[in-house]
């Protein structure tokens with residue numbers, strides 16, 4: 001099979017592995033769980049952290065019930081309380097009643113993830129409202145040392161999360177004042193990135209500025225309808241961006257491969273609050289369509305309660321979510337069916353329906369048509385199209401048509417495709433399905449097409 005030339009920036013092998021991670025989870029859990037806050041001030045007493053029934057295996061089981069492939073833990077949130085027994089500050093779990101001061105939540109979750117066969121990652125907030133030196137150079141050394149402990153003490157990490165929030169006021173060792181920093185320079189992120197690469201060469205790094213994954217610009221659960229993995233790095237820094245509308249859409253002429261991650265919580269807050277209810281499985285399914293379905297990764301936050309357990313109603317939503325995804329994708333009408341294509345430059349048309357993400361078909365021209373005979377007239381519930389993004393992202397416009405008798409009807413018109421474009425259709429019916437690539441930066445290369453039966 002001739003090997004196609006790449007077009008524009010392409011993913012690294014670790015970014016490619018991330019694309020296939022698809023749907024994974026966040027865990028927001030710390031002092032805030034006990035104080036009923038979203039942003040702790042930094043003066044919380046370690047004595048308040050006491051999740052008497054904490055069971056990270058239960059978190060992993062809940063994650064797997066929802067089909068999540070990894071969990072990323074808030075090892076330290078903005079309040080500065082460290083969930084591991086760090087040597088860098090006394091404001092940590094060893095001063096709490098949890099496991100008699102011998103506990104380490106980072107260890108328990110990393111072990112449970114490994115045991116459960118899912119990935120593990122960490123979030124360690126740059127902003128620290130507890131530390132007396134915050135705002136001065138000494139704190140940045142502490143912050144880097146915290147990352148070093150996390151990077152070296154807990155086995156392989158799949159993702160490292162750099163939050164952009166810098167709210168200003170805090171406890172700061174009792175000073176109780178507002179401290180402002182220059183987010184572009186203060187944290188010495190270049191140095192920190194080098195530390196991450198050195199100790200965790202396969203982890204992907206997330207922030208407003210990547211370098212590996214970018215924020216989607218909202219916390220509501222959607223990527224852009226047009227969604228490029230390409231992004232121009234100028235003007236983007238951790239915690240500051242010249243133009244936030246660049247985030248969900250990406251940029252057609254972007255010079256870097258920096259795909260989008262959609263972070264959203266199963267509950268209204270990131271942390272557990274007694275009075276809040278989780279989203280339903282149906283709401284999570286629609287978030288999945290507007291994130292994973294629009295060329296993004298979905299980072300779905302779970303919030304353990306004060307016992308240290310994911311509440312059963314959240315687990316029920318996760319089960320329902322997974323059931324909806326599985327039933328939507330259960331019957332692929334394109335599988336093993338005849339496929340005809342307008343031209344072929346590389347691969348074979350049959351590779352589009354072989355369920356192997358590593359095989360691909362490429363057109364000889366920038367426009368193309370792919371026609372699939374699904375055998376009998378069927379109700380079509382949706383479709384999935386995957387570009388072979390290892391060669392770059394190319395498609396700018398496409399349509400999906402179905403044929404009944406002799407006439408084609410357009411049932412969907414989209415812009416970008418990317419790693420995957422997944423769409424739920426209403427009321428489509430027909431025997432033949434045609435995907436037309438209407439515009440592409442370079443001859444399109446696809447690795448898969450699925451046509452889902454309505455369920």
Ligand code: FUL
Nearest residue numbers: 038039163164165263270
């Ligand atoms: C934000 C933080 O301020 C929130 O508390 C939460 O951690 C969210 C994921 O990122 O920037």
